Amino acid sequence: MPEDNEKVEDFISLWKKKMETENNNRPSVIGETMNKLEILQRENQELRQKIAENVQLIGKTEEILKKAAQEKEQLKTEKEQSLQGIKIRMSQMEAENAELSNKVKNMVQLTMEKDQEINNLHTKIAELQNTDQNNVNLAMIEELKSELTKYKNHITDLEREILEKKNENEELQKQLVEKVKSLPADYVIPIETPKPALIKPNPPENRALPLETLCQDLQSDLNRYKKIIEKLKQEKSELRTTLESKGIQLKSGDIQKLQQENEALKNDIATLQDQINLEQNNQKSSIDSEILDQKITELQLKLQEKDKIITELKLNQVEQKEIPAGPMSGLVDDLQKSINKLKLTIKEKDKEIAELSKLSGL
The missing domain is CATH 1.20.5 (Single alpha-helices involved in coiled-coils or other helix-helix interfaces)
Structure with a gap:
């Protein structure tokens, strides 16, 4: 069995070698x-x-x-x-806003009360106009107007005579120049200082001193109004030139309107002249009545204008109630503006009431 022992030794040796190599590695x-x-x-x-x-x-x-x-x-x-x-x-x-709305309501109520007072004063004025004294004053005014028309006609006649004399003077000067030209060259013209020709129109018979002063005043007023008319004509021509320079052409309708306005201005000037003449010639009672009538008519026109303003303010108040909700500052500003307008109208109404009360006291 020696072969088996050798095999075992070989296996053990191989195993040891293997283990050594593994341990080394x-x-x-x-x-x-x-x-x-x-x-x-x-x-x-x-x-x-x-x-x-x-x-x-x-x-x-x-x-x-x-x-x-x-x-x-x-x-x-x-x-x-x-x-x-x-x-x-x-x-x-x-x-x-609430306070301002209350103020506006109070202002509207106050304007309504002022309207009632103005209506009452209108009735008083109507009663004053329907009295017998006013009828007498109107008759006196008509007589004075007829006399003034006579004086005006006389003034126009005098002006026409003056123009004729001026034309005659110009013709005489022309004839004198022609005669001088026709004279021989060696003729010596005597040097004399020219004296202006004084034209003295003959005054009417039985004419008192106040009538002369009245005629002078009327002549000065006529000259003044003529200057006003010339100034208006000049302004009209300047306006026409400015419009034409800007390329704006007036139509025939516009020209007619301007002519109508010019005629209205002339009529106003004539009425003012009549009033001035009436004030110069009337007695104290007639002057007072004329001034009273004139002031009454002027105040009636002013009252109509103020009534229009009040109605417009009332309409504005109604429109302000219908304005939709927006910024509060704008609403407050609008209310403040309307309050200021109402204050101004109330002040003007108070002035008119004071004037009417003074006139009714007269």
């Missing part, structure tokens, strides 16, 4: 663990650094979040304060 366990520990320490250090960085980042984010929260709270408080201020302002504006 395999690293030691301690070295591997040391390497792993170093790797783990490095990883641990890196993780610690990352954790520290993350902690710092978390702290910064916490600070940012705290600031954002503080800003949010601050904005919230500011918003609440602004809303509270807006509510207070709205309540104040509503109170002002």
